[in-house]
Every structure is written in C-alpha cells, then in structure tokens.
Amino acid sequence: MSDNNIAEKIGQKAAEAKKAAGKLAIASSKTKNEALLAMAAALIENSAEILKANAEDVTAAKEKNLKTSYIDRLTLNDKRIEQMAEGLRQTAALPDPVGEGDLETLRPNGLNIRRVRVPLGVIGIIYEARPNVTADAMALCLKSGNACLLRGGSEALKSNLAIFNLLNEAAVKAGIPQGAMQFAEFTDREAVGAMGNCRGLIDAIIPRGGAGLIKYCAENSKVPVIETGTGVCHTFVDETANLTKAAEIIVNAKTSRPSVCNAMETLLIHKNIAAEFLPRIAKILREKNVELRGSEEARAICPDLSAATEEDWRTEYGDLILSVKVVPDLDAAIEHINKYNTGHSDAIVTENYTNATRFQREVDAAAVYVNASTRFTDGFEFGFGAEIGISTQKLHARGPMGLRELTSVKYLINGQGQIRE
Secondary structure (H helix, E strand, O other): OOHHHHHHHHHHHHHHHHHHHHHHHOOOHHHHHHHHHHHHHHHHHOHHHHHHHHHHHHHHHHHOOOOHHHHHHHOOOHHHHHHHHHHHHHHHHOOOOOOOEEEEEEOOOOOEEEEEEEEOOEEEEEEOOOOHHHHHHHHHHHHOOOEEEEEOOHHHHHHHHHHHHHHHHHHHHOOOOOOOEEEOOOOOOHHHHHHHOOEOOEOEEEEEOOHHHHHHHHHHOOOOEOOEOOOOEEEEEOOOOOHHHHHHHHHHHHHOOOOOOOOEEEEEEEHHHHHHHHHHHHHHHHHOOOEEEEOHHHHHHOOOOEEOOHHHHOOOOOOOEEEEEEEOOHHHHHHHHHHHOOOOEEEEEOOOHHHHHHHHHHOOOOEEEEOOOHHHOOOOOOOOOOOOOEEOOOOOOOEEOOOHHHEEEEEEEEOOOOOOO
C-alpha cells in the first residue's frame, strides 16, 4: 500500500473515532462498566482463538531470530490472558473520572465556578511487541470516555487483531458507540507518521515502545505526544543496607522479567560494602544467567566482569545484562542516577532514614523506591487497574498513567446575568 493510501486510511479511521468520541464522552458509567466486564468475559471465552493467533506471531518471530526478551514480550498464555481480563475488571471497578469535580468557588460577583474532568477526545496509541497493550489501551480509553486509534507492532499483528476484534465486538454489543475504537492494521512505519499528521482528529498520541519509536513520535508528530518510558532503572545499595534484603531486591528487579521497562539496568554499590557484597551478588546473578559489565572499581573487586563502557550506563538492555558501578557515597549515586536515568524508576536499599529521605527527595524520576524492587512501577500494582504507559515527562502526567491522566478539565461557570466592567 502506498504512503498516500496509508495516510488516507489512517485519516478515515481517525475521523470515524472523532465522530464517535462525542457520544462516548457522555456515556454513563454503568454502560462503560458493563462493556468492560463483557470484554473481560470475551477474552476468557475466546482464549483459544487468541492463543492460536499469538502462536503464529511467535513462530514468525522465532524464524526471524528475534531476541528472546522480545519474544517474551510477544508471547501470550492462559495466565497472561487472565491478567488482561483482570485488568479490564479492575478498570470497571475504579471510579469514573469523567465529570469528577476537583474545584468549586463562588466569586465575589456571584459567579459560581466549577472545574470538572472531561475526556481528551481521541487518543492515538502506538506500541510494539506486547499484545496485552491492546486490551489495556481499549479499557482505559473506554472508561475515561476517550475514543482511540491503536497501532500495534508488525510482529504482534495477528494477536492484536484477534484481541481487538473480540473486545470491540463485545463493547459495541454492550452499548459503546460503533467506531469509537479503531485499529490500524498497517505495519508500515508510514502509519506512525500518518497518525502524527492527524491534528484536529487525534487529540494526543502515546507511544509505548523503545527509545527509537518514542523519539520518532516526539520529533515528527504534529499532534501532542505524551512520552512514555524507556527505563534505565537503577538500584543503589547503601553502606547501611541489609545485604540479604538487597540481594533479594536486586534479583527480582533484574531477573523476574528483564524485558520490561521497570526492570533494573544498573546496580550501584557503596564502596564501603563493595568488597563483601559485590562477589556475593555477582555469584547469585550469574547463576541466573545475567551478564555483568562493571566499572573499573567493580572490576578491581571482581576481575572477571567485562568492562562497562560509557554507553552501557545509558542503555536499556531489556535483557539479562546488568551494568555495575562502585560509588564512593550517596552523593555520587544520586549524581550518577540523575545523569543517566530516563526518569522512570530508581531505588535505594538502606537502613538509614536520612539517606532514604535524601534519595527520594533528590533523585529525579517518576517513581523513587526505598527498600523495594523497581518492578512495582505499574498501574496494576499501584492499584490503578490497567495502565496506558509509564510517563517519564513532567507535563500533564508522570508515572503510571491511569484514568485521571487520560482526562483534561473544563470550567463550568453559572451566573445570573453578570457582565465584566
């Protein structure tokens, strides 16, 4: 299909979503919740159909020799489908943000001014390998009253279409306006650019994927972009840390699911405990098949570490690879993190209250942890239901983006004939 045809088709889908957006914006909470529950049921009832489509995607990905971590993100199973369905159910159970008032004032001139939450309108969501994003995105957009235009990655096309078609059919049967949810099945990169040109039809674009996708959208879109994380996430082991606790946190943060954006990519260790702790944690991580790349100070303690380069400190591996650095103190740890992190999630393991407080106050990230794994940065884990992504920017939304982050505000002003002097 030519670039012009792709742009035309994308424009048509965006226009259909825009037409339906007004009706969805005023849909009742009851209608939206019933639709979400119907969608959850459709996922479970048709799991075999979804898994069949997903198996074809996974087979094709393996034939292309894609990375194991990429295939992990792509792969669905019964447990992951149940998690998708549970995300839909949790979203149904959450308070509806549309119409929620967060300010009311009576002015001296008698004007009553209220501020209420309203949908953004049409949200374009561009994502890569994870087919579960299809369900998450549809759920959050629906509950927040937004129409959506989704564009998934080429490797997950069959999985995404199977999920989208099932959920869209269930939602429409439950009373959601036809056309409010759209899927762009075009695998060409031109589709991403076409969505970015739909100013006036799409109100915001949210890219979920690697640094290249996010950078492309931010630099080329005429539609406002909400940037969602790449995750160069850190854990700093302070000299006062409980080392058993630290080891458990590190193993979880790096190995529980290394392909995701909240996995740890760099480990920082205070010099006063490095001689004791680094060999210990290196042994544990190697048993988990983690490749370790160390700073000069780290390699002086563990000479068998490969040398970390400047680029390693900036890299989101998404794999069983970990950069390790020995730092002289808390100041150096904070300085390193603020230089190299992507504003996603960073953690300190410490038994010192002052150090914990300083770390949380001074580290510039959306989520800053004390004595816990960075793997908790997730809308589901935060109690928001499904999430649309982890925003690493500071305007409008930051951190896990749930329902409220997909709304804007409007002011409702009631008077009795007042005019301005």
